[in-house]
Amino acid sequence: xxxxxxxxxxxxxxxxxxxxxxxxxxxxxxxxxxxxxxxxxxxxxxxxxxxxxxxxxxxxxxxxxxxxxxxxxxxxxxxxxxxxxxxxxxxxxxxxxxxxxxxxxxxxxxxxxxxxxxxxxxxxxxxxxxxxxxxxxxxxxxxxxxxxxxxxxxxxxxxxxxxxxxxxxxxxxxxxxxxxxxxxxxxxxxxxxxxxxxxxxxxxxxxxxxxxxxxxxxxxxxxxxxxxxxxxxxxxxxxxxxxxxxxxxxxxxxxxxxxxxxxxxxxxxxxxxxxxxxxxxxxxxxxxxxxxxxxxxxxxxxxxxxxxxxxxxxxxxxxxxxxxxxxxxxxxxxxxxxxxxxxxxxxxxxxxxxxxxxxxxxxxxxxxxxxxxxxxxxxxxxxxxxxxxxxxxxxxxxxxxxxxxxxxxxxxxxxxxxxxxxxxxxxxxxxxxxxxxxxxxxxxxxxxxxxxxxxxxxxxxxxxxxxxxxxxxxxxxxxxxxxxxxxxxxxxxxxxxxxxxxxxxxxxxxxxxxxxxxxxxxxxxxxxxxxxxxxxxxxxxxxxxxxxxxxxxxxxxxxxxxxxxxxxxxxxxxxxxxxxxxxxxxxxxxxxxx
Numbered sequence: 001x002x003x004x005x006x007x008x009x010x011x012x013x014x015x016x017x018x019x020x021x022x023x024x025x026x027x028x029x030x031x032x033x034x035x036x037x038x039x040x041x042x043x044x045x046x047x048x049x050x051x052x053x054x055x056x057x058x059x060x061x062x063x064x065x066x067x068x069x070x071x072x073x074x075x076x077x078x079x080x081x082x083x084x085x086x087x088x089x090x091x092x093x094x095x096x097x098x099x100x101x102x103x104x105x106x107x108x109x110x111x112x113x114x115x116x117x118x119x120x121x122x123x124x125x126x127x128x129x130x131x132x133x134x135x136x137x138x139x140x141x142x143x144x145x146x147x148x149x150x151x152x153x154x155x156x157x158x159x160x161x162x163x164x165x166x167x168x169x170x171x172x173x174x175x176x177x178x179x180x181x182x183x184x185x186x187x188x189x190x191x192x193x194x195x196x197x198x199x200x201x202x203x204x205x206x207x208x209x210x211x212x213x214x215x216x217x218x219x220x221x222x223x224x225x226x227x228x229x230x231x232x233x234x235x236x237x238x239x240x241x242x243x244x245x246x247x248x249x250x251x252x253x254x255x256x257x258x259x260x261x262x263x264x265x266x267x268x269x270x271x272x273x274x275x276x277x278x279x280x281x282x283x284x285x286x287x288x289x290x291x292x293x294x295x296x297x298x299x300x301x302x303x304x305x306x307x308x309x310x311x312x313x314x315x316x317x318x319x320x321x322x323x324x325x326x327x328x329x330x331x332x333x334x335x336x337x338x339x340x341x342x343x344x345x346x347x348x349x350x351x352x353x354x355x356x357x358x359x360x361x362x363x364x365x366x367x368x369x370x371x372x373x374x375x376x377x378x379x380x381x382x383x384x385x386x387x388x389x390x391x392x393x394x395x396x397x398x399x400x401x402x403x404x405x406x407x408x409x410x411x412x413x414x415x416x417x418x419x420x421x422x423x424x425x426x427x428x429x430x431x432x433x434x435x436x437x438x439x440x441x442x443x444x445x446x447x448x449x450x451x452x453x454x455x456x457x458x459x460x461x462x463x464x465x466x467x468x469x470x471x472x473x474x475x476x477x478x479x480x481x482x483x484x485x486x487x488x489x490x491x492x493x494x495x496x497x498x499x500x501x502x503x504x505x506x507x508x509x510x511x512x513x514x515x516x517x518x519x520x521x522x523x524x525x526x527x528x529x530x531x532x533x534x535x536x537x538x539x540x541x542x543x544x545x546x547x548x549x550x551x552x553x554x555x556x557x558x559x560x561x562x563x564x565x566x567x568x569x570x571x572x573x574x575x576x577x578x579x580x581x582x583x584x585x586x587x588x589x590x591x592x593x594x
Contacts, residue, residue, distance in 0.1 A: 008063060112139070447496065
């Protein structure tokens with residue numbers, strides 16, 4: 001296996017042959033995924049950094065990785081000895097990628113990237129910024145394909161169906177919904193680039209991406225046509241029969257370019273610049289009218305139907321049972337003097353979840369951070385290096401499950417011995433923010449950025465903060481991270497709508513000491529309708545106890561304390577019938593009112 005330095009040398013040779021002064025490698029793939037199949041993990045291959053977000057820029061004599069605060073510690077560790085410098089996005093003094101290139105390259109230089117793996121919006125934004133400095137941007141060259149000699153192929157594992165009993169809609173019904181929404185936006189067709197949208201609209205799932213039950217393919221939905229483009233070997237007889245019955249044609253994966261290029265003048269194509277690749281957008285004929293807007297599949301997928309929400313509530317109870325049994329086992333094992341590595345706890349939790357009905361797998365790589373490792377926001381415990389957990393300190397456990405009838409994502413911070421005053425104070429300040437989001441009541445039309453302050457105010461009042469968002473959208477037996485909604489300080493025009501599933505996860509991280517995060521999933525619901533309009537709020541659907549010993553009751557308002565005690569009681573009442581008498585008795589002590 002070649003070293004990072006050898007890979008950089010090979011890439012630079014290819015750059016010289018193409019007349020390129022720099023090459024940009026993003027985290028994305030041909031479907032603009034956050035988590036990518038191995039074929040498109042070129043950013044990891046060239047740098048050794050395997051975080052989910054980051055961009056590598058290679059010039060003829062320098063290289064850098066740009067990533068955000070979630071990955072500063074991980075990036076520094078994984079880049080060590082690679083000659084690739086870490087650039088910390090959001091930190092004052094850190095240049096943008098375009099600013100770095102302007103400083104390193106002269107006017108007339110040419111920068112390259114693979115337009116197959118860039119969104120139209122990102123590609124055009126970078127092009128415009130580089131043009132200011134007289135630098136050209138070429139998007140027609142996949143240099144990694146030349147230098148990555150053992151590069152994996154396009155995934156060929158078979159697709160499988162997601163039945164309407166779980167999805168709540170047939171594929172034909174979903175396609176009809178898409179057509180209706182397209183018509184309302186003045187369009188009559190759309191190209192489906194993102195594979196979670198593809199999975200949603202055609203009620204198919206796959207094994208092509210770790211943790212996300214999706215399969216590689218493209219789609220097209222027009223006024224009278226619906227097409228799935230995928231590798232023939234991925235389509236089983238069962239899948240073919242179901243799609244055919246729902247009005248879907250199946251064409252080869254490689255036919256997408258020529259299909260788009262052959263669209264007629266009658267096509268009014270909805271184009272979401274953030275959700276179509278530069279390569280595909282460049283194939284759209286000039287005679288097709290483009291209607292710019294947010295993907296209608298993204299919008300529809302985010303709003304879960306009643307079947308999905310009912311199923312999810314049952315999933316949350318099964319997930320809560322697994323977590324209760326896990327935490328009970330851990331507490332008793334540590335009390336016996338046993339110790340386990342973070343990685344071993346990860347494996348054990350997966351085993352508890354696997355005993356539940358309709359379990360598919362983890363919904364992301366579990367973050368099991370003991371003591372200072374909990375301060376690494378996206379920490380991953382490797383088998384060889386993970387810390388050994390003892391009956392002291394604090395454990396942050398961020399995990400989730402994929403079930404055929406829903407997706408979970410939950411973080412609990414647990415004290416493994418008597419917590420310090422500082423720890424209890426920090427935890428309670430985070431808890432206050434979590435509760436304020438859970439209690440939020442807001443008028444229809446509110447965006448996540450408008451309520452993010454509720455999660456942070458108790459921390460801000462003491463000069464504290466956290467560097468990640470407060471909430472992200474969550475899929476339904478799909479990607480654990482999805483849009484278009486979120487809760488964070490950055491402005492997002494997407495309104496919080498009824499039926500959306502979003503995480504509620506404020507935190508605080510003290511480097512080298514501990515991390516604290518409290519995460520439940522919430523569903524936007526109708527709270528009240530007055531002469532001033534409809535007012536929404538959140539139903540908390542995650543069911544798992546919070547650690548009483550970490551709470552400083554004196555810091556909670558009466559309203560916050562009432563919410564906390566009511567939540568703990570709901571956890572007990574929901575899970576008690578599903579537990580053994582011994583397990584229920586243990587949970588009763590954990591959910592006692594403060």
